[in-house]
Amino acid sequence: MALSVWPAAAQDMGGDNEVRTIETIIVTAQKREQSLQDVPIVVTAISGQLLQDSGVRDIKDLTLLTPGLIVTSTTSETVTTARIRGIGTVGDNPGLESSVGVVIDGVYRPRNGVSFGDLGELERIEVLKGPQGTLFGKNTSAGVINVVSKKPTFDFGADVELTVGNYGAREGSFSLNGPLAGNVLAGRLYAAARERDGFYDVDRGPGPRVETRDADRDFYTLRGQLLAQPGESFDARLVVDYTERDENCCAAPHVALSPSPAVLGVLQALRPGSFLGVDPFARRVEANRSSEQSIEDKGVSLELNWNLDALGGATLTSVSAWRDWESVNGQDSDFTTVDILYRNADGSYANKFKQLSQELRLAGETDRVSWLVGAFYANEDLDSHNPLLMGNDFRAYFGGLLGAPGIALINSLPGIAWAAGHGQLDTYEQESKSWALFTNNSIRLTEALELTLGLRYTNEAKDLDSHYANSLGALGGVGCQILRDQLAGITAQIGSLPISAPEQAQALQTIYGIGCAPYADPLFNDLATSQSSIDEGEWSGTAKLAYRFNDQVMGYLSYARGYKAGGYNLDRERTGNPALNPGQPDGIAVDLDTSFAKETVDSYEVGLKTEWANGAVLLNGALFYQDYTDFQLNTFTGIQFVVTSLPQVVSQGVDLDLIWRSPVEQLSVQAGITYAETEIKDFGSALATFRPERANDRLSFAPKWSGSLSATFQQPVNGNLVWRANLGGKYTSEYNTGSNLDPRKKQDAMTIVNARLGFGAQDERWMVEAWAQNLTDEEYYQVAFDGTLQGSSANPPAGLAQIPTSTVNAFLGAPRTYGLTMRFKF
Incomplete structure (x- = not known):
């Protein structure tokens, strides 16, 4: 277990030596307030103070404080994936839900990216590891990140924060809190704006891109709350939030070049001198098309709590919420200055989520039983617009890959074949309805022995309407149709060249794989499909047995069943595998069933929670075993996204954590370690996605070791002043960042260090802080992937050399950033 929290110290004055103890840490992992040491779940509870000291603004920053947690983003900052113990879902395809759920103030967010952004003023964040199949909205198969923001209070206060930093960082936030109507109504208002220049210099080639930087930051957020407490038996909390982002993201430099001379030669020939080669951490990227992104996120939630004396003091809780999220992006889809494929930033490439949710819970307690029953409903509408257009250099690049015969072939076709500015214009409309009934009950069998039983029945129904279209109608795929008709002739042309049989097969694969890729296939022209094959009911839940040996030691055994609903691939699919069988195009057809199976997990855990040194030390640990069936895998092949299932x-x-209030005045130390063997036991039909020489069968983004160490020191100066220092580090051993486990996508072992040093008034009326994120400027990949239409790292056709032919690009981790922050309280 990895615990990261700085609670206030309590003092034990007995004896000659002062012992600094840790106050009770309260969490709501079982939807009621409990001491962390009494909860038979692996929970990382991170206080608002530690989040502030560590510079945590969003979920991605949270990784520094949580061993076993990795959060990455790819083609957009909104395409964010969280993984716990190596388990997570690649986020580029909006049809896949998250294995790690995100809940903010009791409201489930439908995708990790929808919850990405400034989290505002935080009370704490709880990271629950392992499947959570009972209490947190929709089921999650790997864990939950539960964000709890600060509520309004009846004490007036105002906070101002101003920050400047490198890369032109300029940030400011303001909050106002206090009573609005005596002791009945209180409010809290938070506003923030953050700007920063981009991390990358952009080689734009011939354009039309005008932006010279990429991965910048420019957003503002507003969050207003009202808390009504008209009496002791009722309270209501209304939360309204709005965030808008207008940024440029995300280009990706090359980390490995295609071994094919044809690929590199044609790129250089089309744009001489503009192919930068391999030096990713020079942070220069190639993009002739815009990567503008515009994101709007808004919502409202209302939580009501009634204390019902007629039911023995039971509490009825209602959480109603509405969310509306939209992302509009542009993309240079080939990540070069050669104009091959792109998506316009004109609103045509967009994803929209709307969600209406309602949760009801009734909870109470007797001498022997803490009980809870509830119901949950969510209606989610997803609209996805997915264009992919061919650039001005597409025909020349396509023909150039094959030399003189290929160029002659392309030139012989009508100009409308693979015409610039045209391509796929697909739209998807998915409706998801989910309802569930659940109960969670803790039964105190004796003073020391407690049994927890949780059960949930979930019904999930999804409907998908897809409209596939080529911008030129039937003529849009004329090149592909001619290509199919002339395939035998093309084979003869290749046969006359002085190349070997494997090279002939590779050339043939290139012709068919690019010219008749799904985005150029006339089979998809003006094709509308409707799917309603997903209507599944599933039981999930948990059983935990906890035994308190004494006041300092509690042990537990647990079993949990987790579930993640099936879904639909929101991309074009064809039956067969034309890319691997280019000589046999007959029988290739549109796949009218793009659904994939639900994901389930059986999880077993044994844990021990202990206190030492009169409460100055918390040492907790857990052994875990999680067995996943039909693990949902999303892979980009260099041409399209493929969704498949890994059978097992x-x-x-093991998770371990330590919190230590040291005898040294005001020094607190925390350490956590996660060791996880996360392995693919059965590849099933997904084997074609993986290369045979993969380094091992460990799942991507699954380091064996990860650990964190954080220390906070606060020293009074002259009675009225104080200085405060925080140093935190996160270590991860090597892991592969590519879902197909191409060895070239491996990330070496790394350590990220953050530091903050502050000086100010003891009453916190003012504070000045110098800080650095990634202090040592560690260079690392977030996600590595196959360059679009620049070869493949998937298994090649039979007879070919078993070597990858693809260029590899990567989305990089942030470089060192540093700055100065000033805080004022009124």
């Missing part, structure tokens, strides 16, 4: 994935290991 197993994650097993």
